[in-house]
Amino acid sequence: MYVFKSLYANKIFMHLEHPYLKKDLIEKRYYQESIINSSKNKNSLIVLPTGIGKTIIAIGIIAYQLEKNLFKKILFLSPTKPLAKQHEDSLKNLLNFEKEKIMLLTGQIAPKSRKAIYKQSQIIVATPQVIENDILTNSINLDEFCLIVFDEAHRTIGDYAYNFIAKKYFSNNQDNKIITALTASPGYDRDKITEICNNLFIEHIEIRKEDDADIKQYTHQIKKNWIFVELNYQYKTALNLLEKTANKPIKALNEAKIIFGSKPSKKQLLFVQNEMMSKIRNNKNPSYFNYISMISQLIKLNYLIELLSTQGANQAKQYCDKLKLEQSKASKNLFNNNDFKLGLIHIDKLAQNNEFHPKIQKIKEILINEIEGQKKAIIFTQYINSVEQILNSLKSLDDKIKPVKFIGQHIGNTQKQQIEILDKFRADKYNVLVSTSVGEEGLDIPKVDIVVFYEPIPSEIRTIQRRGRTGRQKTGSIHILIAKNTIDEGYFWASKAKEKKMHKTLQELKNAFENPGVVLKQKKPTLADFAPANEKITIIADVRESKINKKLSELANKNNIELKINQLKVADFVLSDRLGVERKQIDDFIDSIIDKRLFEQMTSLSSSFLRPILIIEDVDAANIFDLKYSRNINIDAVIGAINSISIDFRIPIYFTKDIHQTCDILICLAKREQTEKNRSVQIGSARKVQSFEEIQEQIIGSFPRINRNIAIKLLDEFKSIKNIVNANLDKLIETESIGTLRAKKIKEVCEWERK
Structure with missing residues (x-):
């Protein structure tokens, strides 16, 4: 197997050499070569300062895996489309590999088209949400992959898609599979760093700081200025x-x-x-x-x-x-x-009176003094309103300052606009980016000479990302604006303390990995953890139930479940040919009472399934009566709705504390229906064969002014359609909920002769 080694391209530079790397393009850096060789066969977390070449390390590991596993695929995940596009370009430019086999996948590509791309390509760059959805719909087979690169791996906490993808990656076959996780800053909290390592099955950590000996020669001096401003x-x-x-x-x-x-x-x-x-x-x-x-x-x-x-x-x-x-x-x-x-x-x-914060004046002074020639700056602020104010104040300066707003999709810039702005920034049409947090993470914003923090931020992750925007290719400067005697000062010191703690924690974990028997190493699952049950069951789930579908998918191997995702017209889950389940979280349940959707949905559910069930999630049955204290609804309306569902619609109601309990109930119900009762389940089988009782209810319910609930009362009273038709008017009038008008209408319909 080929080992990475250096190659003299000329007398000054050395380059990395490998059959799957284009010649003389990647400058050899010893720390990159060392990390590639130590991480190419292990699940590794690689922590490097922004701009030091994490992507190059990933490309080196990809080159190694391409040679080692010639017929396997590689997946490169990145949180946003602009970042993913960036990585696609880097892979095509630096790998000695067919460009047509390197493909970008985002949510804008239709699911059917994505299936074709999976077949045609060998290296796939994608956003995690796309891969998550395709796992749920069985559109992608992760056993075909030998490497997944998780960019911005500090996101791998909570319910983020990275966690789910990593679990599914190792759920069946673990042979010849590795993970490479990249981040500039995984956080300071030991528990969170441990969570990231566990979620990605990390076995090995590589960490470098800006002042490490093997990094220092590739970094440029950064002048840091802490500017304290006085409020008037x-x-x-x-x-x-x-x-x-x-x-x-x-x-x-x-x-x-x-x-x-x-x-x-x-x-x-x-x-x-x-x-x-x-x-x-x-x-x-x-x-x-x-x-x-x-x-x-x-x-x-x-x-x-x-x-x-x-x-x-x-x-x-x-x-x-x-x-x-x-x-x-x-x-x-x-x-x-x-x-x-x-x-x-x-x-x-x-x-x-347009009495702007004194920080605005300081920004003007910094740019006037430092922007010259080809120099560029980026100004970070947390608030979109501050972006607008800074931008407007800079437009009044001389022509050498060319500012532009750079913000996230949800507050103004589409991903296409973001890419266009960065292209114009590279082309010198703009030289100052005024940015929210979208400019902090990952995006390739080259040759920034000046970074201004409009405010300090308490997050060490975001501080490191902001700081990493400069000093990449030449000396840079950072200016942190701090309002005296305000929360700014607290945030500034908090960030410094957290960053220091982060490096200490990472070093401790790195040392722990090198000792045998460390708990984190044992987190990687064994095949026994995924041992299936004897009989396979099928759950058909609506495509819109993405969160619980993900949880069910995680449980699929252990419980021998085949999860099928489909667009269901009625119900959220189909568990057999007769059993359909509607799931409502408590907030949605209350909202559907208020906007009157609930009874329409229950009517559809009960008329479509012989055994309809409603699950109300995120509440204890014992605490259902406390809802009046947290929602703008009378508790009587809630009790009335529950009574109507269970009595009039004859739909059993389950109350669950959380999504985990809901999954347990769905699995138990599916097992009961399919293994104990031998019921079948198929996509499109939601419509049931109706019982005589239901046919009777449907016929009587079609009479003018008679709904299903009244039809049930009539049939309970008269026992058959024949008896209802033959009943005299007075007897009908005496029946609950009928009255004179409905009774006359029934008799009129029954006795009317066609002409």
């Missing part, structure tokens, strides 16, 4: 009034021993808010509602204070305008507070 008198006056507004609720909450201290953080407030909401479910003490309202006031005030002190008066005013429209008790109490009213007056004056 008007800003300080407004902030003092807002802080005075908070004094009363803070005092009351301290006296109640709900919070402790005079300046509770956002994290503390959110925690105690959740605690109080939990208490309300078990104790209807009216004072708890007042405490929750006070906590809500403080959360809103904290956010307003942060906006005013770190972003500016215009951003604060826009938030206040939104608060005015709210009908909550917390918002009303704020606007009734005299100190708050005075604070608003000052904020309005600052906004009307």
